[in-house]
Amino acid sequence: MAEKVLMKGNEAIAEAAIAAGCRHYFGYPITPQTEIAAYMAKRMPKIGGVFLQAESEVSAVNMVIGAASAGVRVMTSSSSPGISLKSEGLSYMAGCDLPALIVNVQRGGPGLGGIQPSQSDYFQATRGGGHGDYHMLVLAPNSVQEMAQLTIQGFALAEKYRMPCMLLADGTMGQMMEPVELPDSAPEMAEKPWALTGTGLSRKHNIINSLSLTPDELERWNIDRYARYAKVEADEVMYEEYLTEDADVCVVGYGIAARVARNAVNAARAKGIKAGMFRPITLWPFPKAALNKLATTCRAFISVELSMGQLIEDVELAIRCSRPVTLCNRTGGMIPSPEQVLASIEEAAAKLN
């Protein structure tokens, strides 16, 4: 590991991608993630990489598809409205089994929404966004260090499972300055015998394609892909637990919401309430089993989110509604305060007595 440097979240993503060996970036400007594009525009030409500003997010994601087809480590980044436009491409990427990293620095919606932080693309990220039976890996960092680390891990996971990986951050984290340590070496590139590099007249032609007009064939492709997804769900779940061992009330939140939740948990503990925090780091695969296990001891759950009740559905599903789950949220660019979360914890705790 190199020494620690102070960096903005967005810049940490860009620098980490470069450290991960990514030399191809395609994007389109949108607040609050434009620093990633600006950083890449500056750095890529200096290191023999490619930075290209596309004519739209639709084109950017299709350039990513082209570069991923050619076998290189490639990424794009955007914010909510841009991710909607990229969603067609995400579906194709999943259907073509192509690895790439897609960063969403979320802002408030729907529509043009606002430019302040949000987590309201949770459904879009975890339920697909594009059409068809598919999943993406969805990684949710809660610090600048983790933004860097999960960027690097995201490329490796995407290649390991041949699927798109989304880094789901938000406007606050993109702008936040914290010390970061970047690794000196990139993860090893997976073998890509499927990549389009030219046959060299020495092998059969490779075809990257998501079309099948034969229903039983398309069904087979989907079933095979879901078998791969099952492996991801078994092996790649990541989460953090904080003071959950004896907790009566557990706050569940990811990203920036988890930072607020942690403060509130400390405040609740100071008041004698046995509160804890559960932070999913992979939103897909969602840490269902771990959360369900927690529900055997913990008696109430609170979903803290910057959205109108999206994460809460996964919490309820994970614990199979075996405990009460309440919502503590702000939206539209607003962030819940530690006091608001503390009040929710107190309310939930009061109902237990």
Next chain:
Amino acid sequence: MAVVFERPHALTDVPMHYCPGCGHGIIHRLVAEAIDSLGIEGKTIGVASVGCSVFSYNYFNTDMVQAAHGRAPAVATGVKRANPENVVFTYQGDGDLAAIGTAETVHAAARGENITIIFVNNAIYGMTGGQMAPTSLPGQITQTSPYGRDVNTVGYPVKVSEMLSQLDGAAYIERVAINNTKNIRAAAKAIKKAFTYQTEGKGFTLIEVVSTCPTNWGLTPEKAMGWLEENMLPYYPLGVYKDKYADKN
């Protein structure tokens, strides 16, 4: 003459699904012959589009990727930027290229992207059963212009070669047709020249091929050729619309 019917190496032996008299089969052959004659098959990557030619990924012997509707030039851009030493082409219909993919097309040309686009203009949406295309002619009857294309309500056809030739980034744009031997020869020459330019790093090349869709025009293959000559060629004049390197050839 038997030699003419030999399959080019750059085509697979998979039987093509095109209707009798469809232009796609001829144009595939011309593309494959150009690839053969330049000896570039081993380093060529093709991008199939959405339309009747979607299965071209099964027909070309080169590495192939199938793009979403209209996105082929963006996908080709990604492939080319990843490995600039590869020769990259897209094969697109008029709905794909001139309606849903207009932005991708125009900006690939504007960037001078070093790729080759084979643009098949058959004045109709073939795959979906004969709807109006951006290149359908004024008055042309289609499934979605059952009273004839009314330019007062739906506007005029897009003349792609004329439009793109205005862009500084475009290196070579030519419109050709496949209605007779002479024109087919000219088409073959143009396609080969476009690929040659790409291998020389000269930038964006597009060959618009005026073609037929007998099935959705509701005509026999013979009558379709006649319709092409009488209706399409006057509206879409053949010729070189842009050649940045004309004097230097």
